[in-house]
Structures are given as structure tokens and as C-alpha cells.
Amino acid sequence: MLITKVKDHRKIQEILKGYNPFVFKCFGCREVHFPEEEINEILKEGQGHLKGIARIDYLCREEFTRRYLEAFENEVRATKSILVFSCGVGVQVVSRLLEEKIVFPGCDTFYLNGFQGVTAQDFDCEQCGQCWLNLTGGICPLTACSKGLLNGPCGGTTKDGKCEVNSEMDCGWVLIYKRLQSIGRLDLLKKSAVNVRDYNLIIRAAVK
Amino acid sequence: MNLEEKLKSGKFVITSEIGPPKGTNIAPHIEEAEYLRGKVDAFNVTDMQSSVMRLGSLATCRLLFEKGLEPVFQLTCRDRNRLALQSDLLSAAVLGIKNVLVLTGDHTVLGDHLQAKPVFDLDSVSLLKVATGLMEGKDMVGNELDGTPDFFLGAVVSPGYDPQELQLIKMEKKIESGAKFFQTQAVYDLAAFETFMKAASRFGIPVLGGIVLLKSAGMAKFMNENVAGVNVPDKYIKMMAAADKKERAKVSIGIAAELINGMKNLCQGIHIMPLGWEKYVPAVLETAGF
Ligand code: SF4
Ligand code: SF4
Numbered sequence: 206m207l208i209t210k211v212k213d214h215r216k217i218q219e220i221l222k223g224y225n226p227f228v229f230k231c232f233g234c235r236e237v238h239f240p241e242e243e244i245n246e247i248l249k250e251g252q253g254h255l256k257g258i259a260r261i262d263y264l265c266r267e268e269f270t271r272r273y274l275e276a277f278e279n280e281v282r283a284t285k286s287i288l289v290f291s292c293g294v295g296v297q298v299v300s301r302l303l304e305e306k307i308v309f310p311g312c313d314t315f316y317l318n319g320f321q322g323v324t325a326q327d328f329d330c331e332q333c334g335q336c337w338l339n340l341t342g343g344i345c346p347l348t349a350c351s352k353g354l355l356n357g358p359c360g361g362t363t364k365d366g367k368c369e370v371n372s373e374m375d376c377g378w379v380l381i382y383k384r385l386q387s388i389g390r391l392d393l394l395k396k397s398a399v400n401v402r403d404y405n406l407i408i409r410a411a412v413k
Numbered sequence: 414m415n416l417e418e419k420l421k422s423g424k425f426v427i428t429s430e431i432g433p434p435k436g437t438n439i440a441p442h443i444e445e446a447e448y449l450r451g452k453v454d455a456f457n458v459t460d461m462q463s464s465v466m467r468l469g470s471l472a473t474c475r476l477l478f479e480k481g482l483e484p485v486f487q488l489t490c491r492d493r494n495r496l497a498l499q500s501d502l503l504s505a506a507v508l509g510i511k512n513v514l515v516l517t518g519d520h521t522v523l524g525d526h527l528q529a530k531p532v533f534d535l536d537s538v539s540l541l542k543v544a545t546g547l548m549e550g551k552d553m554v555g556n557e558l559d560g561t562p563d564f565f566l567g568a569v570v571s572p573g574y575d576p577q578e579l580q581l582i583k584m585e586k587k588i589e590s591g592a593k594f595f596q597t598q599a600v601y602d603l604a605a606f607e608t609f610m611k612a613a614s615r616f617g618i619p620v621l622g623g624i625v626l627l628k629s630a631g632m633a634k635f636m637n638e639n640v641a642g643v644n645v646p647d648k649y650i651k652m653m654a655a656a657d658k659k660e661r662a663k664v665s666i667g668i669a670a671e672l673i674n675g676m677k678n679l680c681q682g683i684h685i686m687p688l689g690w691e692k693y694v695p696a697v698l699e700t701a702g703f
Contacts, residue, residue, distance in 0.1 A: 351520055352531065356538035357583035359517045360571045360598065361641050369641065370520045382579045395582055399542045399590055401495075401535065 207292050208238045209312040214247055217288070220309050221251035224286035227277065228255055228311075229299060231264035231291035244290050244311070256284040264295030271302055281306075334406035340397050342384030349377025355400035358382075416455045416483055416512055417565040420594055420619045426682030427703065428485065428596065428621055429694060430457040431477075433468035439476060445691040446482050452698055455483040457514060457596070457684070464491060464524025471501060475508045485567065486510045489518025494534040495543065495553055502544055506562030514567040514596065515540045515587075538586045541566055545591030568592035570620070571642035572600060572609035581612055588616055596684040598642040599625035601633075601649060603675040610679045619681035624672060626690045626697070627665045630654035666693055670700035 211217070220226065228248060233239035248258060257280035261273050274281060281287070287303060289296045290311040300308040329348040337346055337355065347353040351370040358378030361369025366379040385391050419426050429449055431442050446456050456477055460470040474484035486505050493501065505513060521531040535543065543553050550561045568587040574580035584595070600606045600622050613620060627633050630653040633645040649668050656664040673683055687694050 352517065352533040352536070354517065354533065354536045356536050356586055358574075358579060359536075360569065360574065361519065362574065363641055364575065366575075370522050378579065379576070382576060391578075391582070395585070399539050399586070401539045 208315045209233075209240065209290075209292050210315065211240055211243050211247065211290070211312055212310070217247055217311055218251055220286070220288055220311075221254040224288075224307065224309070225254050225256055225284055226286035226288040226309065227281050227284050228258045229264060229287065229289045229291065229295070230258060230260045231289075231295045232260060232262055233291070234263060234265075237292050239290075240312075256280050264289070264291045265298055267298050267302070270295075270298050274302060332407070333402065334410060335403060337400065340393050340400075341381045342388060342390065342393075344377060344381045344384055346377060346381065349375075349380060351377075353402075354378065355402065356397075357394070415565075416485070417593070419454055420681060423681075425677060426454050426619070426621060427452070427698065428455045428457060428682065428684045429453045429691075430459060430684070430686045431473065432459045432462050432688075433470065433473045435465065435467045437468065439468060439473060442473070443476055443480065445687075446477055447480070448691060449694055450482060452695055452703070453685070454682075455485050455512060457485040457487055460487040460489045460516070460518070461492070461524070462519075464519045464521050464526070464529075466524070466526055471505055471508065471510070474505070474510045478509050483512070484510060485512040485514050487514045487516060488540070489516045490533050490535050490537065490540055491518030491521060492529075492532055494532055498535060498540060499543060499547065499552055502547055502564070503558075503562055506564070511563060512565045512567065513544060514569070515544065515592070516569055537568060538583070538590050541568060541587055541590035541592055548591075565593055566591050567594045567596060569597065570595045570613070571598040572606050572613075573598060573602070573642040573644050577609065577612065584613065585616065588618055592618070594619045594621065594681075596621045597623040599623045599636070599640075599686065600672065600676070601643070601645040603672065603679075605644065606676070607679055621682040621684040622672075622676040622680045624669055624683050624685045624697075626669055626685075626687060626693060627653055628688075628690065629661060662690075662693055665690075666696050666700055669697045670702075673697070673701040 230244060232241055257277060259273055259277050263269050286307045287299055288309045288311050289299050293314040296308060296310045330345060331347045333347050346355055351368050352359060358376060362376040362379055363372065366376055368374045368376045385394055431446055434442060458470040458473045461467050470487050474486045477484040515537050517537045521529040544564055544566055546553060547562050548564055550558050552558060570584045571580055595618060597620060627649065630650050633650045633653060636643045637645055652664050676683060685694055
């Protein structure tokens with residue numbers, strides 16, 4: 206899950222005024238929260254400075270984007286600069302397809318879960334490469350715990366079972382404990398070996 | 414006798430704590446420890462307590478060691494990955510530091526460098542296991558060491574943690590991974606501590622009960638609301654509130670001594686965290702009959 210946040214509005218107006226860019230708006234896939242209304246307002250304000258706007262989905266799919274670029278060939282040719290409102294992947298795809306242009310990202314892209322479990326959310330997977338859910342009652346210790354602990358809670362759980370990092374977020378390890386207790390499987394916690402992450406798994410997978 | 418030998422002999426052990434400064438002005442902190450020489454068996458040195466950037470624990474431990482004061486090196490998993498943690502353990506060994514207290518550590522967002530990367534590559538349990546492995550001559554991936562360290566490993570436990578069973582499960586994992594003694598979060602509720610110690614007694618491992626001197630009723634209320642695992646009973650809050658400013662230290666000393674006396678038959682020692690009130694520690698110990 207990703208979240209895109211529009212950069213400082215003043216900076217975007219400066220780009221619009223200074224570079225007269227062509228604008229891409231990716232209204233996004235299901236995985237990305239995209240603040241389209243906010244972007245529309247910015248573009249309305251800077252209307253006179255734009256070379257054109259293309260609203261498309263899946264800017265991250267290079268083939269689609271190539272075809273869109275063909276459709277907007279004239280507008281794109283008329284400027285040196287492109288402003289892209291999308292997640293970081295979309296910006297990178299446009300940069301590769303338009304090597305001779307300056308491509309500005311209009312958004313900052315965040316992993317919705319912040320860093321490990323820092324932002325409260327229902328479910329998430331950090332793609333750790335060694336799923337622990339069978340030991341933890343189906344609750345992910347990497348994303349439900351702010352420190353991604355694998356061997357039980359830290360000492361920071363608050364009195365009402367919240368995380369020391371964020372009082373809005375349940376302590377993932379209290380959730381795991383309660384779940385295992387309710388299904389009568391605390392033995393999974395008691396008997397499990399000392400768990401350690403193997404980062405080489407994801408490093409190797411990335412290299413392949 | 415060192416800390417390990419004292420605990421083995423059954424002596425009721427007293428440890429205290431030093432928080433290194435933010436900067437290089439370490440002298441006053443060494444003086445604080447000097448002040449307690451002969452009254453306290455060993456001094457924990459905190460590892461950037463509360464995630465606030467400070468002088469290092471290891472260097473401070475060595476300074477104590479050079480003065481003939483026994484240090485306990487606190488090592489957290491917040492700032493170092495597994496290479497750095499193992500390396501720092503070996504460094505501790507060659508600097509003559511034997512006692513190591515292993516903790517997961519507070520999250521970086523609780524401190525003064527909110528922009529920092531929280532590491533947590535290992536946690537308290539896995540780091541204890543790794544330290545035990547080093548003592549057996551192997552690093553974490555099984556490579557032979559040229560020269561093997563010797564540690565007396567400790568860990569922390571929070572008697573007031575809810576759910577308690579979860580805390581006991583974690584305590585047992587720490588013991589299985591090599592912890593040989595425990596220090597606890599601050600204790601104010603003796604009845605609850607007794608219940609905890611009854612449950613933990615099955616492990617047969619020394620536990621040093623945590624003592625934090627109350628400075629005011631406000632501090633007690635603050636801890637009740639904000640500090641995980643701490644529960645100051647109303648009667649102590651009332652005593653502190655009733656004392657006028659000049660009397661507060663005396664009342665606080667009395668409360669700490671009462672708690673220590675109550676702990677004498679429940680656990681194997683105490684760990685005093687003076688938090689700036691070092692000067693009252695001798696009076697606390699005297700009032701408690703030491
Ligand atoms: S343990 Fe969590 S991060 Fe790892 S694969 Fe399973 S759900 Fe994903
Ligand atoms: S309080 Fe719970 S969720 Fe938060 S870091 Fe500690 S164990 Fe993880």
C-alpha cells in the first residue's frame with residue numbers, strides 16, 4: 206500500500222510558472238491513495254501556465270504510458286518539462302520514456318505503513334520473505350509491531366495495550382498474544398525458537 | 414567478589430545507574446558513582462536512555478572500571494545492526510567489561526532525534542542468544558572467534574506489564590537465551606510485585622527489584638499515566654502531596670526504604686535508578702537497614 210501526498214503547493218506553482226510543463230495525473234490503482242481533488246485545485250490555479258494535462262491510470266505500466274505519450278505527442282513536444290502527479294514508480298517510467306525532458310515529481314510517495322508499524326492500519330505485509338504468520342496467529346509481527354519484533358513485546362506497551370510509538374495503534378504483540386490465547390495456541394509462542402530476520406533472502410530476491 | 418559471585422553467594426545485591434551526559438562532561442557523573450562507592454555493588458550505564466543522543470555506555474563503563482567500580486554495560490538494539498552489536502560486545506570484553514544488560518531499547522521517536530532510522534535488527538532475546546554464542550566461541554553465523562569473551566548477561570523484566578503471562582513468556586525466552594539475572598521496571602506496588610515474583614520464582618533466577626525515588630506527587634501521577642508497567646499506589650501519591658517542599662525528599666526516602674524492606678524477602682536484590690537524586694541514595698540504603 207502506498208500513499209501519495211502532494212508536495213508544497215507553492216513549490217508546484219513555481220514549477221508551473223517557471224517551466225510551463227505538460228502534466229500527467231495518474232488517478233491511481235487500488236494500492237495507491239491519490240489526492241486528485243487537491244491536485245485539480247492546484248492545476249486550476251496555475252491553469253495559464255500548463256501545456257496540457259493527461260489524466261491516466263497505471264502510469265507505472267510502461268506500455269500504456271508509451272501509447273498515451275503518442276496521443277499527446279504535440280503538447281509534449283511543445284515543452285521541455287513534465288510534471289507528474291503519481292507514485293514514484295510513475296515518475297520513473299515517464300523519466301525513462303522522455304529522456305530529453307526534465308521530469309518533476311508533484312507528489313511524495315509514502316509506504317502507507319510508515320516505517321514498520323508506525324502508522325495504524327488494518328493489515329499489511331512488508332514482504333519479508335519468510336512469513337511468520339503461522340507462529341503469530343495470523344497477525345504480522347513486522348507491520349503490527351512498530352519495531353518489527355519477532356520474539357515478543359518490548360517493555361513499552363501502554364496500560365491500555367497500545368504501542369509506545371503511537372497511542373492510536375494497538376500493540377501488535379498484545380494482539381498476537383490475545384489471538385493465540387483465544388485459539389488455545391500460546392504454545393506456539395512459548396515453544397518457538399529464537400526468531401531472527403534473514404535480510405539476505407530479500408537481497409538475493411532483488412538481485413535475481 | 415564481583416556481581417556474578419555475589420548473586421551466586423546469595424548476598425542481597427544493590428545496583429544503581431548512571432546516565433552519561435549529552436556531551437563530554439563526564440566527571441560529575443563519575444563523581445556520583447564515587448559517592449556511592451562501597452554502598453552499591455555495581456553501576457548500570459544506560460545506552461542513550463529514552464533514545465536521547467548522549468555519550469556512549471561502553472566508554473563510561475570503562476571509566477568506572479578504571480576507578481575500580483563495577484559497571485553493567487547496557488546494550489540496546491535500537492541503533493546497531495547485528496555486526497555492530499557483536500563487535501561492541503567483543504570491544505566490551507577487551508575493555509574488561511563483563512556484565513552486559515541486554516535490552517530491545519526505546520523506539521527512536523521517543524527521543525530527541527526523530528529523524529533517525531530505528532534499527533531493531535535484533536531484539537533483546539536474539540541479542541542474548543548471540544552474546545551467549547560469542548561466549549561459546551562462535552559469531553552469529555557460526556564462524557570461529559579468535560579469542561572468546563566472557564560475559565555475565567542480564568536482562569530486564571516489567572512486573573507490572575499487562576498481560577503478565579506475556580511478560581513471563583518473554584522472560585523465559587530471555588533465560589533460555591542466556592540471561593543470568595534480571596533487573597525490573599520501577600516497583601511501587603509490593604502486593605503486585607509479590608504476585609509477579611511468585612509466578613517468576615519457577616525460573617530460579619536472580620531478580621533485582623527496581624526502585625525509582627519519587628520526587629513529587631506530580632511525578633507519580635505522570636508515571637502512572639505515561640510510563641509503561643509503573644503503578645504508584647494512591648497512598649504514596651497522597652504522602653508525597655501532603656509533604657511540603659522541604660519534607661519531600663525525606664518522605665520519598667521513607668517510601669523507597671519501605672519498598673526495599675518489603676522486597677528483601679521477595680527478590681535477590683534491588684536496582685536503584687536515582688534519576689538525579691544520587692545524593693539521597695545513601696540515606697535510602699541506611700533507612701532500609703544497609
Ligand atoms: S510475516 Fe508479515 S511481512 Fe512477512 S510475509 Fe508474512 S505478512 Fe508479510
Ligand atoms: S509497544 Fe508493542 S507494537 Fe509497539 S514496539 Fe513495543 S511490542 Fe511493538
